[in-house]
Amino acid sequence: MCLFSIKTRFLQALCFVLFAPFRDASSFNIYLDIPNIIVNVIDMIKRNRYRNLVNTALSRSPIVALLGPRQCGKTTLSRIISTEQESTYFDLESQADLRRLVNPEMVFASLEGLVVIDEIQTKPELFSTLRVVVDKPENKCRFLILGSASPHIIKNVSETLAGRVEFVDMAGFSLDELGYQTSKSLWLRGGFPRSYLANNNQDSFAWREGFIRTFLQRDIPQLGIAIPAAAMRRFWTMLAHFHGQTWNSSRIASSMGINDKTARSYLDILTETYMIRQLQPWHENISKRQVKSPKIYFCDTGLLHSLLDLQDLHAVMGHPQVGASWEGFAMEQILRTIRPSQAYYWATYSHAELDMFFILNGKRYGIEFKFSEAPDKTKSMAIAVASLKLDKLLVVHPGNKSWPFDEKISACSQDNIEKMLS
Numbered sequence: 001m002c003l004f005s006i007k008t009r010f011l012q013a014l015c016f017v018l019f020a021p022f023r024d025a026s027s028f029n030i031y032l033d034i035p036n037i038i039v040n041v042i043d044m045i046k047r048n049r050y051r052n053l054v055n056t057a058l059s060r061s062p063i064v065a066l067l068g069p070r071q072c073g074k075t076t077l078s079r080i081i082s083t084e085q086e087s088t089y090f091d092l093e094s095q096a097d098l099r100r101l102v103n104p105e106m107v108f109a110s111l112e113g114l115v116v117i118d119e120i121q122t123k124p125e126l127f128s129t130l131r132v133v134v135d136k137p138e139n140k141c142r143f144l145i146l147g148s149a150s151p152h153i154i155k156n157v158s159e160t161l162a163g164r165v166e167f168v169d170m171a172g173f174s175l176d177e178l179g180y181q182t183s184k185s186l187w188l189r190g191g192f193p194r195s196y197l198a199n200n201n202q203d204s205f206a207w208r209e210g211f212i213r214t215f216l217q218r219d220i221p222q223l224g225i226a227i228p229a230a231a232m233r234r235f236w237t238m239l240a241h242f243h244g245q246t247w248n249s250s251r252i253a254s255s256m257g258i259n260d261k262t263a264r265s266y267l268d269i270l271t272e273t274y275m276i277r278q279l280q281p282w283h284e285n286i287s288k289r290q291v292k293s294p295k296i297y298f299c300d301t302g303l304l305h306s307l308l309d310l311q312d313l314h315a316v317m318g319h320p321q322v323g324a325s326w327e328g329f330a331m332e333q334i335l336r337t338i339r340p341s342q343a344y345y346w347a348t349y350s351h352a353e354l355d356m357f358f359i360l361n362g363k364r365y366g367i368e369f370k371f372s373e374a375p376d377k378t379k380s381m382a383i384a385v386a387s388l389k390l391d392k393l394l395v396v397h398p399g400n401k402s403w404p405f406d407e408k409i410s411a412c413s414q415d416n417i418e419k420m421l422s
Contacts, residue, residue, distance in 0.1 A: 064144050064166050078116045119148065174336045192302060
């Protein structure tokens with residue numbers, strides 16, 4: 001079979017698994033004649049890592065909240081999980097399902113098995129109902145609730161369901177799911193399935209533009225936040241030029257003609273809706289003055305490139321933000337693969353810094369990102385190793401080679417990170 005044919009059928013299988021409303025295994029029969037590589041892709045795109053996280057959480061908690069940005073694959077994943085067991089599905093954007101939940105406590109009490117509730121942030125009053133239902137001894141349900149906003153922005157969820165809910169954060173495609181040979185496409189288009197799987201870069205860019213518009217005009221207001229879409233878009237676009245930099249509220253606020261408090265509130269909204277990552281600073285007990293403001297990163301580089309109007313890889317490579325863009329992309333991939341409980345950056349006012357720091361299995365790790373296939377060891381790296389008492393510092397780069405600089409500092413390709421941290 002020719003390479004083009006394999007690639008075409010690869011995308012057909014990928015799209016089928018992601019977007020077809022399949023209900024049972026027989027739905028895959030039409031693909032029985034494709035090569036084993038396609039069958040393996042089908043299994044992979046079930047998002048096994050997230051599926052295992054959700055199933056483990058369901059085995060020990062009465063309520064599991066699967067949270068993430070819109071269009072990242074939450075609904076598809078929940079339907080895959082629901083086909084594996086007795087289940088009932090409610091989509092709170094469906095008028096028919098809303099009518100079914102006129103008396104939610106009575107409806108839930110009559111059900112057994114898994115109950116999936118999609119877009120629960122649109123009906124926050126259900127949280128108190130869920131608390132009552134799961135506390136009853138006769139309850140026979142486990143609840144999987146899906147939302148497009150973080151626990152802090154869904155009013156009172158943490159307080160109402162305290163001790164009863166477990167959170168699983170989900171994102172778009174990652175390199176460990178698609179393979180490291182997809183790195184350039186994933187970096188350019190981002191991990192949202194419909195953006196990544198678009199027929200060409202123009203279609204991908206158009207999808208992301210539509211996503212941004214819908215997010216600003218519909219999703220933000222649905223959360224009860226009254227901010228003009230034009231103002232938030234302007235702020236978001238301005239933030240794209242600060243990607244990978246330390247947050248400076250005064251500088252951004254003055255540029256927009258708003259006060260520092262308003263700028264901070266805009267940033268928090270984008271953070272709590274999974275659009276922006278605020279990487280907090282780590283403070284070590286040393287004599288040097290350390291930076292205390294967070295660094296700002298776009299969670300999805302596809303959206304970053306859209307707001308910077310970069311439609312293809314050539315445009316990205318020629319932009320002043322290319323290094324920062326790749327740094328944010330590589331950082332997100334590491335965090336999704338390694339999944340440390342917390343991650344930080346470290347910097348002092350004497351210009352010693354470390355792009356990322358985390359503690360994993362009791363060991364201290366540092367990460368430096370260098371957009372170069374032949375990065376060098378720097379004085380700042382040695383200072384970071386000594387000041388933070390690092391067990392290992394990896395200099396992550398876009399090349400395909402890994403090599404040591406010394407006992408604790410090594411250059412590392414993206415596909416070798418898990419091995420180097422083991």
